[in-house]
């Protein structure tokens with residue numbers, strides 16, 4: 001139903017999105033800095049690289065002093081980690097937790113903006129019951145150590161989980177935790193609720209695709225046009241796997257009475273290459289996944305169960321890690337090369353955000369390689385209100401000529417919002433880079449290979 005308040009709310013959302021898009025750094029976009037490599041750039045170079053992007057946070061797996069120091073006075077949020085091997089002593093000996101905070105936090109804080117300590121990585125799904133039982137006591141001791149130096153509340157304490165803590169995640173509304181882990185999880189979640197610490201988890205649509213390699217699943221995983229999946233539990237429509245996975249976690253937390261605990265995505269990413277049996281690894285897919293994820297986060301649409309806010313998300317990873325064991329993909333998640341150039345461009349560079357891509361010599365002005373010509377049009381079922389916002393947004397941009405949809409011009413008829421918006425949205429897509437994320441419009445747009453031109457009304461395309 002079109003009402004004025006509705007319209008101004010949508011316009012307001014568009015303005016927020018636009019403002020954030022041009023903002024310097026975005027606290028909901030983080031990156032993982034894994035260091036299992038022998039070819040990493042010097043810490044200052046990495047710090048400068050991060051400062052040149054809109055990445056607002058970085059997660060370290062340990063507490064490497066060199067990079068923590070290099071990030072001093074940058075404002076960039078830093079997550080540091082205590083290793084699984086540290087858990088037994090942290091759990092059994094409060095002095096050991098004090099020592100850990102004394103050597104890894106106090107020398108650098110607050111110049112280095114440490115915001116979160118993760119105790120252990122994927123401990124709950126390690127199968128090591130001894131370690132699992134020591135997790136909460138270790139976290140508690142680290143919290144006590146922070147409290148005793150008045151850093152409780154300023155620095156949160158959490159632990160990172162793999163999606164395997166859920167035994168049920170499809171449909172998202174049915175998400176629930178492994179019953180075997182529920183006792184420990186309950187203690188952990190009670191601690192986190194009391195201390196307002198986030199639940200940190202690693203959703204990987206890439207791995208979901210490994211177990212279901214249909215092409216519609218790939219599109220669903222890559223935020224590309226697809227017909228979506230309706231959650232049979234609540235009727236909500238999902239258009240991408242990331243939202244589905246995050247909402248499954250939300251449902252699992254709700255099921256235990258902890259729906260208010262903030263969810264943070266500690267890792268998510270897509271590899272550029274892998275072993276022969278690892279399907280879907282390519283630069284093109286990695287670029288689609290991360291580029292579209294960033295656009296999705298910037299849109300502030302949120303997920304169907306948590307609308308209107310973007311979940312803090314640490315992309316995996318800053319660089320390839322050449323010494324990582326395991327399948328080939330493990331060494332190929334990097335967004336940047338170790339010579340500091342982009343592995344593929346996902347629009348994180350600050351300068352690429354400040355000027356429209358069409359006038360920025362660094363931004364890609366040639367269409368990204370694709371086999372077919374594509375046009376950008378509204379998805380089915382999008383309301384006129386939303387399309388009007390898109391129409392106003394595009395036609396108010398410099399360098400866009402909405403003349404063909406003015407009265408008397410070739411694309412004026414049919415004189416409907418849907419028809420005019422389709423023409424305008426395609427203009428925008430063709431003008432600003434022809435990347436998938438240029439055809440998003442807060443998830444109201446889709447790409448088509450069918451030429452929408454009619455009569456004398458010609459929709460521009462890469463080849464016209």
Ligand SMILES: *[C@@H]1O[C@H](CO)[C@@H](O)[C@H](O)[C@H]1NC(C)=O
Nearest residue numbers: 027056057075076077113115
């Ligand atoms: C520290 O990082 C957090 C998370 O990105 C951010 O919200 C906060 O403003 C930063 N603090 C400072 C002092 O820059």
